Amino acid sequence: MRASKSQIVVKWGPEEARSLNGAKTRVRILRVAAELFHKQGVRLTTPAEIIKAAGTGKGQFYHYFKNKNFLVHEVLQCFLAAVAAGTAPVSYDISSWQDVKRFFLSHIDFQRKFGMTRSCPIGTVANEVSEEDELVRKDINLIVEMMESKLAAFFAKEKARGLLIKGVSPEVAADFCIATIQGAMLLGKTNRSSRPAEAAVKEALLHLQNYVQATRGNLKAKGTLAIL
Numbered sequence: 001m002r003a004s005k006s007q008i009v010v011k012w013g014p015e016e017a018r019s020l021n022g023a024k025t026r027v028r029i030l031r032v033a034a035e036l037f038h039k040q041g042v043r044l045t046t047p048a049e050i051i052k053a054a055g056t057g058k059g060q061f062y063h064y065f066k067n068k069n070f071l072v073h074e075v076l077q078c079f080l081a082a083v084a085a086g087t088a089p090v091s092y093d094i095s096s097w098q099d100v101k102r103f104f105l106s107h108i109d110f111q112r113k114f115g116m117t118r119s120c121p122i123g124t125v126a127n128e129v130s131e132e133d134e135l136v137r138k139d140i141n142l143i144v145e146m147m148e149s150k151l152a153a154f155f156a157k158e159k160a161r162g163l164l165i166k167g168v169s170p171e172v173a174a175d176f177c178i179a180t181i182q183g184a185m186l187l188g189k190t191n192r193s194s195r196p197a198e199a200a201v202k203e204a205l206l207h208l209q210n211y212v213q214a215t216r217g218n219l220k221a222k223g224t225l226a227i228l
């Protein structure tokens with residue numbers, strides 16, 4: 001009796017099996033490191049702690065990551081790829097004013113999952129960047145630029161349609177959104193409460209309402225930005 005195609009099982013050779021297991025180990029280390037960096041910061045997280053939490057060995061750790069700084073770089077590169085692909089914890093793909101509102105509120109919802117004890121994962125790493133951390137600084141800058149470009153693209157589209165007032169710069173509006181939510185999350189973390197973060201977001205949405213051109217066809221956008 002012939003086996004159907006659905007019954008075919010791929011048998012890995014020794015080299016392929018080692019390669020697959022190695023890839024899984026590397027991903028596990030990256031995930032554990034990202035979680036610890038977000039929870040307690042980069043400086044307080046040691047390689048030994050990551051190795052223990054990942055259930056791997058020291059040799060494996062240093063096989064994939066020559067030092068902790070390189071690991072931080074790799075974690076940030078993963079986050080950059082997630083933002084680009086739309087798979088990050090918060091979506092930066094903006095195509096409507098409802099998405100703009102969701103952009104702000106979803107950051108606070110994400111923070112609530114940790115009892116308001118954490119801030120933005122990228123902001124947490126960025127707060128520890130020193131003059132010597134040039135590679136990490138560049139990584140963070142790339143991530144922020146990616147976030148800003150997605151927001152700015154939406155504002156530019158709205159402006160081209162005549163739905164934003166003339167003096168609005170799409171790039172500046174995007175910078176405003178990023179800066180506001182980062183500050184809002186910091187307030188939420190330090191106060192261990194979502195109230196100050198929600199208040200900052202409410203003010204940001206009211207400010208963005210002033211960007212919207214007051215035309216009959218654009219009243220819906222102003223209503224979307226309102227906090228009910």
